[in-house]
Amino acid sequence: MPRETNAAKRERAIEFCHRMNERYGPVECFLDYTTPFRLVISVLLSAQTTDAQVNKVTPELFRRWPEPEMLASASVSEVAEVINSLGFYKTKAKHAVQTAQMIMADFGGKVPQTMAELTRLPGVGRKTANIVLNVSFGIVEGIAVDTHVHRIAHRLKLSPKTHENEPLKTEQDLLKVLPHEYWESVNHQWISFGREICQARTPHCDKCPATDICPSVRMS
Incomplete structure (x- = not known):
């Protein structure tokens, strides 16, 4: 041919x-979220896991730690316990806490709105950044x-x-x-x-x- x-x-x-x-x-986005921060965490958790599984654990996760300043001070082991039905939950728990800490320390508690800044966050790659930019901010870079x-x-x-x-x-x-x-x-x-x-x-x-x-x- x-x-x-x-x-x-x-x-x-x-x-x-x-x-x-x-x-x-x-x-609409398949993940349940209400803020850019919660979307970042949800997409981070969704790696090699279905959106439906993520949506089962995030209500309790965000009930306990609804904002970045709260998750930033959370125990990784406690977060891991809440999300332990997800694949690679220990690593995801660590990244979720570290991401919240960086959002607080480097970005004034606000989710950044550029590809370069988002991909600095632990566990956040280009795929996650594209979703967050597109869905939360209407920015289409990829x-x-x-x-x-x-x-x-x-x-x-x-x-x-x-x-x-x-x-x-x-x-x-x-x-x-x-x-x-x-x-x-x-x-x-x-x-x-x-x-x-x-x-x-x-x-x-x-x-x-x-x-x-x-x-x-x-x-x-």
Whole structure:
């Protein structure tokens, strides 16, 4: 098969985004939160854990430590006890407390609003920072590439095979192929699609609205 041109790939990526928008429209954040601080902590806790599991532990977590100044003075062991149903809960508890401490010490108790500052926070990488900037502050600097977005990007062949194990490089590939106005909606719409249709083990290609533009169709 002839190699796809960059223009054709871009057109296909945009068309996929249009179809996701038609199917899902605006999608709210899947994590329960009320403030930028609580969103930072919730996304930090969600690494390699489902949003539903995080939403089960955060009511008690934020009941005990609702603001950064309170969590900053919390015992890591007590936080770990509250979130012990999550994967890697001990490390996440340490990062949550350290993040609250840095927010207090370096940012006057306010969640910072730049990528560079957010990624200084312990346990906060580019994916988390993208979500916080987008959802809490309406700042769109990139695309949060979680497991669903990563999987879909590669099934659509919008990112090369050499980047299959590198979400940060996959993000850069998506940023190159999609115009800026599409970045904001990708994460939550593609997560919805990944959960409903383009699942990891058994993608429901027979129900997919994009089979005609997907190079990885598996029709049963």
